[in-house]
Amino acid sequence: MENGFSSPRNDSFPAGLRVLVVDDDPTWLKILEKMLKKCSYEVTTCGLARDALSLLRERKGGYDIVISDVYMPDMDGFKLLEHVGLEMDLPVIMMSVDGETSRVMKGVQHGACDYLLKPIRMKELRNIWQHVFRKKIHEVRDIEILEGIEFQMTRNGSDQYEDGHFLCGEDLTLIKKRKDIESRHDEKDIGDNSSSKKARVVWSVELHQKFVKAVNQIGFDKVGPKKILDLMNVPRLTRENVASHLQKYRLYLSRLQKENDFNNPVGMIKQSDSPSSDSNGNFGSQNSINLQDASNGCYGFSGSSLGVHNVDPRNHDGDRKRLVTAPVAEPKRGVTIDPPNPSKPRNSQMEFGHPLAPPQSEVNFARFDFSFPTKYPWCGVPETQLKQEHNPLHLNDGFSRQPMPGQKQLSRADHPQPAPAISSATSSTERQTGCPVKIKPSHNDYTSNANHASAVDSTPLQTKTNMTDHQAVQENQGLNMNCLADLESPRKNINLGTLPFATLDEDLQVCFVAGDYYMNLGLQNIEVQEYFDPGLLTGVPTHLDDGLRFDYEIYDPTEYSLIDQSLFI
Amino acid sequence: MERTQLRRQVALTRQSLFDQGFLDEQFIQLEDLQDDANPNFVEEVVTLYYRDSARLITNIEKALEKNSLDFNKLDGFMHQFKGSSSSIGAKKVKAECTLFREYCRAGNGEGCTRTFQQIKKEYATLKRKLEAYFQVVRQAGPAETACWPK
Numbered sequence: 241m242e243n244g245f246s247s248p249r250n251d252s253f254p255a256g257l258r259v260l261v262v263d264d265d266p267t268w269l270k271i272l273e274k275m276l277k278k279c280s281y282e283v284t285t286c287g288l289a290r291d292a293l294s295l296l297r298e299r300k301g302g303y304d305i306v307i308s309d310v311y312m313p314d315m316d317g318f319k320l321l322e323h324v325g326l327e328m329d330l331p332v333i334m335m336s337v338d339g340e341t342s343r344v345m346k347g348v349q350h351g352a353c354d355y356l357l358k359p360i361r362m363k364e365l366r367n368i369w370q371h372v373f374r375k376k377i378h379e380v381r382d383i384e385i386l387e388g389i390e391f392q393m394t395r396n397g398s399d400q401y402e403d404g405h406f407l408c409g410e411d412l413t414l415i416k417k418r419k420d421i422e423s424r425h426d427e428k429d430i431g432d433n434s435s436s437k438k439a440r441v442v443w444s445v446e447l448h449q450k451f452v453k454a455v456n457q458i459g460f461d462k463v464g465p466k467k468i469l470d471l472m473n474v475p476r477l478t479r480e481n482v483a484s485h486l487q488k489y490r491l492y493l494s495r496l497q498k499e500n501d502f503n504n505p506v507g508m509i510k511q512s513d514s515p516s517s518d519s520n521g522n523f524g525s526q527n528s529i530n531l532q533d534a535s536n537g538c539y540g541f542s543g544s545s546l547g548v549h550n551v552d553p554r555n556h557d558g559d560r561k562r563l564v565t566a567p568v569a570e571p572k573r574g575v576t577i578d579p580p581n582p583s584k585p586r587n588s589q590m591e592f593g594h595p596l597a598p599p600q601s602e603v604n605f606a607r608f609d610f611s612f613p614t615k616y617p618w619c620g621v622p623e624t625q626l627k628q629e630h631n632p633l634h635l636n637d638g639f640s641r642q643p644m645p646g647q648k649q650l651s652r653a654d655h656p657q658p659a660p661a662i663s664s665a666t667s668s669t670e671r672q673t674g675c676p677v678k679i680k681p682s683h684n685d686y687t688s689n690a691n692h693a694s695a696v697d698s699t700p701l702q703t704k705t706n707m708t709d710h711q712a713v714q715e716n717q718g719l720n721m722n723c724l725a726d727l728e729s730p731r732k733n734i735n736l737g738t739l740p741f742a743t744l745d746e747d748l749q750v751c752f753v754a755g756d757y758y759m760n761l762g763l764q765n766i767e768v769q770e771y772f773d774p775g776l777l778t779g780v781p782t783h784l785d786d787g788l789r790f791d792y793e794i795y796d797p798t799e800y801s802l803i804d805q806s807l808f809i
Numbered sequence: 810m811e812r813t814q815l816r817r818q819v820a821l822t823r824q825s826l827f828d829q830g831f832l833d834e835q836f837i838q839l840e841d842l843q844d845d846a847n848p849n850f851v852e853e854v855v856t857l858y859y860r861d862s863a864r865l866i867t868n869i870e871k872a873l874e875k876n877s878l879d880f881n882k883l884d885g886f887m888h889q890f891k892g893s894s895s896s897i898g899a900k901k902v903k904a905e906c907t908l909f910r911e912y913c914r915a916g917n918g919e920g921c922t923r924t925f926q927q928i929k930k931e932y933a934t935l936k937r938k939l940e941a942y943f944q945v946v947r948q949a950g951p952a953e954t955a956c957w958p959k
Contacts, residue, residue, distance in 0.1 A: 265889065267858045267896040274842045274850065311888055337892035359835040359895045362842075
């Protein structure tokens with residue numbers, strides 16, 4: 241597949257859909273290839289998960305969808321699934337001859353968009369384009385949300401941070417008004433996403449808290465937009481706003497479960513971008529920078545903290561946007577936050593400004609940079625750190641979904657439990673491990689990473705390479721920050737996530753640099769899954785942050801507990 | 810005309826494979842995939858299957874020879890073998906595989922060994938029948954093979 245070229249599918253979607261098939265069984269590989277070709281798809285086959293990952297990494301945006309077997313000798317299909325989700329944010333379809341509910345559930349938990357049973361029928365393969373399409377649509381939404389946030393950020397600037405609230409009810413009003421002037425005056429559209437820019441409701445922390453409280457009061461099962469709206473009692477908030485927010489919230493929760501790692505309502509929070517004193521500062525500026533850059537997507541977190549990447553990446557436009565959008569809008573934190581734009585060159589409409597159009601590689605690149613830190617949990621943030629952060633981390637989640645470059649491997653699979661933010665602490669560490677894990681093998685082993693934490697500092701961009709595991713692990717906090725910082729909420733919490741990356745080993749750094757897919761780190765070994773040992777991280781001092789811009793402040797769980805709890809039902 | 814006879818023979822042989830439960834509808838899927846670009850697709854796939862699965866059979870055999878059986882490993886091998894067998898629609902083979910896996914889960918080594926013998930038998934029988942089938946197909950000519958009444 242070419243890199244970063246515009247999808248040939250643009251004209252005759254879904255014909256030309258670029259599919260990557262991974263299966264250790266040569267007979268099935270041959271059959272699937274023939275079947276997909278008959279569907280007019282462009283097929284690439286891989287007998288090894290390892291090869292598939294490197295192919296995907298080499299050609300960012302070169303594929304639209306991945307179909308993978310669950311049981312493979314060199315790597316567990318679920319691990320591959322995680323990696324792909326984190327690093328490339330492509331839709332992944334799992335397949336197996338084993339159709340036991342538990343297995344299928346595991347697949348869904350890990351982010352598979354579908355689970356096919358062997359023997360597979362042609363007609364099942366014909367429909368896979370739906371997953372690609374759906375993802376694109378979601379991305380657009382995310383971007384829109386991000387735009388809204390971006391708007392806020394630029395508007396409010398540092399003020400927010402001081403207040404500690406990004407958006408209050410009044411701010412919301414102001415912003416809405418302002419947006420109205422710019423765009424249409426259709427109140428109903430506010431908060432709603434569509435391809436065009438509209439005034440949108442930015443879900444501030446407070447607003448979201450109200451929302452969650454209302455949801456909890458009503459009872460998650462019986463919840464409905466109208467009921468929530470009534471309970472919340474926020475002027476100028478429309479039913480549509482609540483409905484779309486509810487949808488995201490639901491996705492977010494299911495993703496949390498899937499992810500196990502701490503679920504930060506990042507997505508949620510971010511929107512509100514609660515400005516934590518320091519982080520905000522960092523992020524704020526960062527964000528705004530990013531945002532501004534990203535015409536469409538507000539990268540916000542795109543890792544401005546990561547430092548360089550975010551801001552600069554203009555070229556990555558596409559990427560950035562995605563990054564931003566990812567965390568914000570979707571609750572689907574687990575997976576790469578970045579909108580899979582790269583995969584879809586077609587996204588031009590997506591606010592990204594069609595970053596996709598540019599070579600995907602570019603985009604991808606951007607993604608990694610940013611994403612990684614924020615990705616938080618996997619970023620390899622040390623477990624210890626995670627605890628704190630998990631709340632703020634969610635921010636990362638939201639944003640950073642992007643697999644940290646280093647992390648690619650998402651060993652996430654390791655993270656168990658979808659536990660809510662609270663538990664995210666642990667999960668985040670796990671996450672982190674996920675991330676760094678990857679790096680580990682390739683670069684240096686983890687242990688070294690941990691130690692490096694301090695060493696990591698060297699990488700200013702931390703985000704870039706740091707992400708790769710070392711940092712993540714170490715700095716959970718920092719990492720979050722990185723990731724998050726850029727994104728929206730300057731919350732400190734975010735630092736948590738980003739930190740880990742920051743501390744990444746020098747080795748890692750290498751990887752990140754420059755748009756390079758952090759994969760360069762050599763993470764290639766997917767095997768990395770190893771769980772990042774938080775113990776290693778503990779060594780990571782916050783000073784790593786030095787390099788990083790964001791504050792690593794340890795996320796104070798109590799501070800966010802309210803939010804977190806509310807976010808987690 | 811000989812060609813007609815051959816064609817009839819092909820059709821009959823094919824039908825009996827289905828009737829006797831050797832093949833299931835996956836085989837038909839393979840036939841549907843056969844086209845001008847791949848006129849011998851089905852035969853190629855079957856050949857590939859027998860080549861690749863031979864090594865799986867060897868692995869299982871070796872694993873079964875051990876004094877203490879590693880059921881997880883056995884189950885894993887069988888999972889692969891079953892998946893592979895499902896690709897060509899080897900119905901009877903697949904059924905035995907399922908039985909084998911159940912014995913694995915129950916930790917029944919004796920049941921595993923017995924079932925495995927059965928698997929090998931079905932596997933060899935199917936191979937023989939398919940080889941004979943493809944031979945007739947080739948004799949009947951390419952045109953014939955392309956259109957099967959479904």
